[in-house]
Amino acid sequence: MTKRLSANETRRAISRFGIERSLLEAFGYADEMVRHRYAFHRHTKHQLLSPQAGVVMVETADALHVVSPGQAAWIPAGVRHATTVGDAPAYTLFFPAVKFPSPVESLRILPAGSLLRELLIAGTTAEKAPATVRHSLFTLLHHTCIEALKNPAQPALRRPQSANLGRAVDYLLQNLETATPALLARHAGASERTLRRHFQMELGVSPERYIQQARLTKAMQLLMNRQPFRTVVEVALEVGYSNHSAFSAAFRKFTGRSPVEFRAGEFPSFRTD
16 A cells, blocks of 8 residues: 655655755665655755656646656656655656756656666765766766657646546546546536537547546556556456456557556557557
């Protein structure tokens, strides 16, 4: 079970890790606190985050992002976010904004190839290295991230800003197995026709497409969880697919890999078409 930290507990954890200890210091560590959720917070430094295994879920005001071991999240300084860590520790690095400018203002998911992966690991163990070595390492890390940020942004599960649509999406995320456009409309206090119009205007997709994206996003998380372990069929049923073949086909279209391949550790960019 995931432990949800309160705002005060999150602040204490951040203080314990020493994240804000020096505005001019870049550093990293492996966050050993597994199966927990940090409440919404922000940092004065840019953050680079990547799970050692499993997935990390990062929420912002307008989207939910899934970060796999083959990826990393670049979180610019000042961006409010909540982070849910799964069954394995996560690599976390921090870059002083005054020394390492960010070319983007919102959270972005980066591909974490072999070079970035090795640099991430090195960054979490460089605490006792000479200052010049640490500076060179984090400068290289920063340049590597800058290059990765030139790639198109990876789609995320967008969150609505309006209260009515927000209630519908909150209901959906708690009832993935049984949610339908009609039930979402009821919780939004609107007709199905009005709901469809609002989904298209605010989120750019139909309710059916959004439900599918939410189910597949949750499936990615469940597939990578170790405790409790679920078979692919169990995951499919839990997120609302009664047909295993239909689930596998939809998952492959969304991620570029079958559920079995995804669980085995191959993580390409996600698709929305």
